């Protein structure tokens with residue numbers, strides 16, 4: 400009984416510690432030195448399967464996204480943003496929303512990983528840096544032997560590419576796997592910055 404009580408208070412503490420804090424809604428806006436026509440275009444969730452969405456280049460009408468961070472969390476690098484889950488709300492049943500986390504879908508044949516919103520718990524955390532640009536904190540470094548996994552660094556391997564995921568050919572947001580030095584093998588990919596602009 401005692402251990403059960405200890406366990407339940409532990410679980411309760413866990414639940415409190417993991418409390419999610421949702422940001423205000425924002426747009427994601429593209430900037431690209433490589434392709435001027437992409438500059439200023441917003442991103443939008445686009446249907447690519449049952450309750451699955453890619454993040455498409457969408458001109459002037461973008462979707463509203465959110466960042467879920469954890470209460471009490473601190474930034475991995477001082478002065479930078481808090482790491483959290485990029486969220487898009489999938490409308491269903493007319494008036495309800497399903498809070499969907501962003502994850503990377505990766506196919507063994509390519510180093511270009513597709514950003515997808517899907518129901519569930521698997522997710523790729525992101526953050527927004529001092530310039531409001533979307534980025535990822537990375538710790539792992541296997542470009543040295545033995546590999547290290549301690550110091551946080553900032554990666555922004557975002558590309559807009561033509562992709563074909565489950566039969567949907569779209570112009571989508573992608574991440575090139577690696578430490579930022581690798582080139583995407585998909586020839587349509589254009590390097591971009593992804594800026595947060597609050598609604």
Ligand SMILES: *[C@@H]1O[C@H](CO)[C@@H](O)[C@H](O)[C@H]1NC(C)=O
Nearest residue numbers: 419420421467486498499500
């Ligand atoms: C994001 O945070 C909101 C507010 O706490 C919560 O309702 C929602 O379920 C969270 N989404 C995910 C995918 O965890």
Ligand SMILES: *[C@@H]1O[C@H](CO)[C@@H](O)[C@H](O)[C@H]1NC(C)=O
Nearest residue numbers: 562563564565566567568569
């Ligand atoms: C995309 O992939 C699907 C199979 O999932 C295929 O049927 C379709 O032809 C492909 N689209 C193009 C433009 O090749």
